[in-house]
Amino acid sequence: MRLINAITLQFEEFYGDRIPKYAILSHTWDEEEVTFQDWKDLKAASRKRGYHSAELSEAINSMFAWYRDAIVCYAFLSDVPYVDRSSPSPPPEFYQSRWFTRGWTLQELLAPVQVVFYSSDWSTIGERSSLASHISTVTGVDVVYLKGSPALASASISKKMSWLSRRTTTRVEDIAYCMLGIFDINMPLLYGEGSKAFLRLQEEIIKVSNDHTIFSWDWTPSVPKNWVSLFAPTPDAFRFSADYIKTQETTSVSTYSMTNAGLSIQLPIIRSWSHYFLVLNVEYSDGNPFQRACVPVAGISNLSSTGASKILQRSSFPPRVIMLYRDWSAGVEDIYVQSKIDETSLGLVPLHVPYTKAVLLTIGQINGLFDKQNKCRFWSSFNG
Template sequence: MRLLNTKTLKLEEFFTDIPPYAILSHTWEKEEVTFKDIQNPITARLKAGYAKIKNACVRARRYDFRWIWIDTCCINKESSAELSEAINSMYQYYMDAAVCYVYLSDVSAELHPRNPNSRFSRSRWFSRGWTLQELLAPQYVVFVDKEWASIGTRWGLRDVISAITSIPMQVFEGRHIEEYSIAQRMSWAASRQTTRPEDEAYCLMGIFSVSMPPIYGEGGPKAFMRLQQEIIKISDDRSIFAWASPTHSDEARGLLARSPHEFLASGDVEASDSGTIGLKSSFSFGNNGLHIHLPLARVNSSSPLYLASLHCQSGRDGSYVGVYLIKEGQRYYRVDVHDVPLSPFPPLVDDMQEVIVTEALPPRPILPRSIHEYSAKLLPSARHFSCDTVPSPTFSISRFGMHESLVYKSRNTRDSFTIAYSSYPPDMYWKLGDETLRNDDQMKDMALQLLEDGGYISVTCEVTGNHSQRILEIDYISEKDPEAAFLEPKVPPHSGFIVERWLVGCQSTLAEIYPPDPFGKQLDYGLTYVTVSDTVKGESFRVLSYKSGNGGREIIYIALGFEGLEPWLDVVVCEDIQSSENIEDIWKSYSDIDGSRTQKRLSCKTSASDYFGRYQDLNVVLEKRRKLQLGSHVLSYKLVPLV
């Protein structure tokens, strides 16, 4: 691979003994500096993208990296052989990097990513196909804003990133992606786009541990079909067929999807259980189609339509996933591809006693990194703290078998905090207060502590070009800082509801959700996914407000959530927006112990109605989902004429 010297900005090629290097992840802009450009410094400096390369090198040098890899200039894209090698090796490049710097050119660090007004969640970087593997592969990820100021780390922002990407937080806490089903991993790419349609498939090769030659010009669906065929060669997980087309069509198709977008609702589909099928769990392609064993149940005796179970279940409620097949001659085709039915009953199969032993995929190699030296560094915001235990606020431990605690005290208040080190193997760690980060916790690189004055101390472990060294950068965030409210991580909820953004007959539009829903999503066809925590007190329900858009004075409030494990809803129609309760008052009326509507929440009713207009009621109903989709329940409504 070629690496760029961070000091001279010259390329050098390495075949073995690759030195420690940083790597840049970014979205391509106008006038990027190419491999050819970087050979001529005068030409390179004339391009707008030169500033990005220079600033990336400056940051890497700040942490003792002599080398950096940047895709725009380290690959000779004029060589098809080299381009093919780079595309197939890209995941490994990012995984082997000591640290990945993610440059967000459309984000400012002035607002914390948990602040709803921050552009972090709306950054173009989170919508691109190639950046998915650049998020997953590296061991350490640091986000920087358009001015190259630090925004945070993947570990420290794992809840925010999970909300943006729908990737479970456990992935960012160290769980191997191979433990997730094919359908789940495909769903992580469902909302991403690539400039070239074929890249929708090529950017996923590393995530599924497969290789194939890129053939630009073959088209996105064909490239994605080739990707699935390569996956099938190494996996018998039938969740690869658990997809749903986002559009209704009468077209008969096969069992393979045409793009990752068809896996949007498959994020909770678990891997199929090969043990229940035995030797018939394997499947393969012949020259006349996919050869697979499926349990078929005829939908009705007079129809050639069958329901075929895929032997995989929804992780949300344990229901079994199936698809509809129709028989024409001696072949079957998949129909109603927008519909993936769920069944509470396991599929009926013949007596299959034989089993097959499959080879597990070898774990991805991880470069060894023995850490035995930490340095503490106060950032400008924390300069009012002084270190009581050593003369200098920066202290390094470089001798094995040493334990040390650095106590920092504020010169302005009584606040203090302690950073403890241990370099005694095998129990090497650093800790801030009660939070311990051990040497083998490679994903953990940030700790947070609340101080008595209401502010926070944040310690981020920055990676350096020396495998054995780390720098602990200490930041202070005052309680008066508006971003302090967004520092504590939040656990993504598991439950949610599909609601309509427009109540057509009422001429009303969804205007507000309270409390705000950071994990919700706007879907196609005017639908919104509203999440509700089933574990966090005070967040077990939300209130939606719908306001009239045609000059009407009505405002409609719909409260919905869970009481224990039981769903409930209620509806309140206010005829005058000016004199009505606001949405927070409505929420409190259900939340307070003696609230005026608390009993309606405790009753766990799944349907409710209220007077709307002069001659009709608004009737709202919660129903359990009947097909594979986001959320566990669907909200529907209708206007009922008064008798």
């Protein structure tokens, strides 16, 4: 890795166990920023070449580790003015700082062992630990993770995604790439793939995780009407998913993988009067321990290509994940959930679940879909 010698102000490269102790800077980029090439060759500054693709890929895949291994991270908030240290709370500008809205700074907030915040004139605002409650208010990140206990790895996938849902990036792909370190995965960077990067991120996550909260997202207005995948199209779909946790009393491991037919997975299925629900190994953090998070799906049968397995699609209604009793299901079944619309599946016969295994859901059982005024939380995104 490259470090700046604080005495000579020259770049020096270190590898492996030769890397000395170092501090690291975090800030949001503005126009006319000084790049490595500018620093290396001032005569070439006007060219603004920046990193080449190989260096960029290495930097992004290594960034979380760089921040994690630093002895301290200095977070420079350029849009926060002078800070009165005698005040018990940060200035109002602290809560509106751009630093708390950018995708890349999420890992820069969470990875280091110590983060010290500075205002635009380099006045000390405070440390992450002492400002934890204020930062939590702005970012949605739980205070316990800001204070470093429990470890970040203990947070569910949906919780981490809910943190990301509050943030944006300049390039569409970066909303996925900025989370590589937080999920402890590596993947190639393909700038130009657009929103497919977020789908690739989720596909990489399920290769190393059995946490079903990755499927616990809501059908918000940002979800395309023709969406069929069990993966979310954008982080915004996880905005209200922070409190889902992986079920601890799981008797067996549910394996799943991506195939040419879609996501292959074994899950219990519940049939209601008019809907099908996949039962996930997910609980609500302060909910009924006998209930499981269930996502609505629409079903079609395609016996010619997948034998007795069922082909399903994510359904738009109910829009929210719903909590139901697991023993209402007809048992574990082999299913495929399509990753995109397959025109060859149009017109196939509806998926049949025996009526004796169906349940009737009442308004009381789906009250999670409604707010205190009994209005559907996402009703504006539907036409009926």
